[in-house]
Amino acid sequence: MNQVQQTANGSPFPLGATVTDNGVNFAVVAKDASQLYLCLFDQNGNEQAPLPFINKRRGIWYMEVLGLKEGQHYGLRAKGECKPEQQWLYNENKLLIDPYAKDLSAKLVWHEDQAAITKEGQPHPADSAYCVPKSIVRSVKANPNRPTRIKVAPSSRALYELHVKGFSQNLPIDEDLKGTYLGVISAVGIEHLKRLNITTIQLMPCFSFMTERHLQQLELTNYWGYNPISFFAPEPSYAKQDALVEFQQMIDGLREAGFEVILDVVYNHTAESEIDHSSVCYRGLDNAQYYRHQEGQYLNYTGCGNCVDTYNPVSIRLICDSMRYWVEVMGVDGFRFDLGVDLGRTDHDFNPKAPLLQAILQDPVLSETCLVMEPWDIGPNGYQVGQFPPGFLECNDQYRDTVRRFWRGDKGLVPEFATRLLGSRDYFHKGQKSALHSVNYITYHDGYTMKDLVSYHQRHNLANMEDNRDGHGDNISQNFGVEGETDDKAIQAQRLNQQLCFLATLLLSQGTPHILGGDELSHTQQGNNNAYCQDNDITWQNWQHRSAEETHARTAIQDTIATLMTLRKAYPILAEIRLEDDALYQHTQADKIHWLNEQSEPMTIENWADDKRHYISLTLASADLASRFWLVFYSADTLLNVPFPSENQAIEALYQTPGMSTINNELQCAYRGVFVGKL
Structure with missing residues (x-):
């Protein structure tokens, strides 16, 4: 024991700051550092003399500091060589956040003095302590009275993507709850979510994040949150007072209301961005271990300036520790992984047996959660839809594009549309995966809202200050003759009908449906299809009814979601049909499916090959014949009368x-639409 410095040997595990009987144990990975220092700050924010860590084992620096208490503010400084060509970026002038810190003193804001090196590659001389949040010693425990996890039947699961601030900012609630974790679980918020009859809340990122340098220079902000600086500390701007406590209260409140909750997580890159931008955490501690690099250069498979080296044991441990923390302590029931291909890369290429994916799937805690993968990044072979191990559900953009094209009236879409309806078995193969592995969606946070999908033909992103160059150029949208808002009642009716067709298709398709929060409110982003930097009324959901037409549209959309969710829950065959040619279900009795044309006769080869066809229907029958359904999809706007399937007169x-x-025993299709009936 070193009495002068008030330290003891301590332990290399657990990583981070852990309160002990005698003080606080600190353990930090900094493999290539020649010395690591602990910097304590008093109640006035003054930095005390740095304490050198006294032990190092397997790249982990550790010690116990006696007499410290819960709530202590601290940072780290790392000494070592600054050789960018070898990915060593040590600079003692830079105060660093503990990667395992559970709480931060403030939101991180970019400043040029945070950089480890100058643009010329030399050590940056400025001390950054004044512009870096301090880590805070917190002993975070799970709520002992937490509501039990909601067990959702996979065939009943429906995801609802929710942005904490966007959902609650305009709710009719107390001002101090607007835009907060607690606002989400306000009585009016919970009532709305329950009305939709969905099962699972998919929270957009809640890790503490930073606005990118270029956005800050444009006086814009990162709104979505896909730019994390911590994999443990919750975003402070969504809290009234204590983000840790209030995030836990939000999860508990959603569970109490009957919802499963999964968290959108960004483990593929960090807010430190490009190599000369910021050194506030990982870069200053162990840049060569945390980030992918080759021949002295970053490998940027994310498009965000860096990508986490998820093939490195240091990163694998960090990510798995973070996931277990959010499940066991913070209370979430699963995760949606941003740019998930990076998580499945080894040295460079994607491999479904990559160590991180296997570590998650073998973990007794994590493997039992709901795991949703975004199956692409921008690196080599970065498109891997259908290639992840069976423990992961996967976002299916093939479904999105095909369904949009079918309802737009494109020719020759019926065969592919049928494939998407039945779970995209060209990607999620029979005998290997259930159709439920396909996360089907029409809209997601990146892209048009559903209202804009039927209102705009061109993106309108000028507010993003990039001369309308950002965002997708081809949105497979349809504006019905007028670009943007209109008072034309006929066009309004067409647009509403198209939205109902989209949602009905989504909720009658085999697979797991995903709904973008706000679509049920006819939310518009004014044609902006890349609103990641719009923290304002463009993205905040509007809860006020501005007209009778809007009230009607919202009611119709919400009724559609609630009604079809009731059907999905009551009849699992609508989400997962078990066919005799699918080896995955060889132990069960087979359900039956028949594809029918507009005469309600079996589809012929010629019918399937007709590229002018805009009609398709099918009958589904459960193995015991207790449940039989007729589903009809018609994407043209000319009158069509279809006889009921011949064996059914009612x-x-x-x-x-x-x-x-x-x-009179016919289905009259006046114009495009969806029908589901029980035979």
Whole structure:
């Protein structure tokens, strides 16, 4: 024991700051550092003399500092060589955040003095302590009275993507709750979510994040949150007072209301960005271990300036420790992984047996959670839809594009549309994966909202200050004759009908549906299809009813979601059909499916090959024949009368879009629409 410095040997595990009987144990990975220092700050923010770590084992520096208490503010400084060509960027002038810190003293804001090196590659001389948040010693425990995890049947699961601030900022609630974790679980917020009958809340990123340098220079902010600086500390700007406590309260409140909660996580890159931008955490501690690099250069497979080396044991441990923390302590029920291909890369290439993926799937805690993968990044072979191990659900952009094209009226889409309806078995192969592995969606946070998908043909992103060059150029959208908002009642009716067709298709497709929060409110981003930097009314959901037409549209959309979710929960065959040619279900009795044309006769080869076809229907029958359904999808706007399937003279209409009606044993399709009936 060193009495002068008030330190003891301590332990290399657990990593981070851990309160002990005698003080606080600190353990930090900094493999290539020649010395690591602990910097303590008093109540006035004054930095005390640095304490050198006294032990190092397997790249981990550690010691116990006696007499320290819960709430102590601290930072780290690392001494070592500054050789960018070898990925060593040590600079004692830079105060560093503990990667395992559970709480930060403030939100991180970019400043040029945070850089480890200058643009010329020389050590940056400025001390950054004044512009880097301090790590805070916190002993975070799970709520002992936390509601139990909601067990969602996979065939019933439906994801609802929710941005904490966007959802709650305009809710009719107390001002201090707007835009916060606690605002999400306000009575009016919970009531709205329950009305939709969805099962799973997918929270957009809640890790503490930073606005990128270029956005700050444009006086814009990072709104979505896909730019994390910590994999443990929750975003402070969504809290009234204590982000840790209030995040836990939000999760508990959502669980109490009956929801499963998964968290959108960014483990593929960090806010430190390009090599000369910021050195506030990982870069200053162990740049060569945390980030992918080759021949002295970063490998930027994320498009965000860096990518985490998820093939390195240091990063694998960090990510798995973070995931277990958010599950066991903070209470989430699963994760959606941003740019997930990076998580499955080895040295460079994607491999479904990559160490991080296997570490997650063998973990007794993590493997039992809901795991949703975004199956691409921008690196080599970065598109891997359908290639992840069976423990992961995967976002299916093939579904999105095909369904958009079908309802736009594109020719020759019926065969591919049918494939998407039945779970995209060209990607999620029979005998290997259930169709439920396909996360089907029409809209996501990146792109048009559903209202804009039927209102705009061109992106309108000038507010992003990039001369309208950012965001997708081809949105497979349809504006029905007018670009943007219109008072034309006929066009409004067409747009609403198209949205109902989209949602009905989504909720009647085999797989796991994903709904973008705000679509049920007819939310518009004014044609902006890349609103990541718009923290304002462009992205905040509007809860006020501005017109009778808007009230009608919202009611129709919400009723569609609630009604079809009730059907999915009651009849699992609508989400997961078990066919005799699928070896995955060889131990069960087979369900039946028949594809029918507009005469309600079996589809012929010629029918399938007809590229002018805009009609397709199918019957589904459970193995015990207790449940039999007729599903119809018609994407043209000319009158079509379809006889009921020949063996049925009576059909109970369970859901139909406005253009559909049943008359005299026929289904009358006045214009494009969806029908589902019980035989």
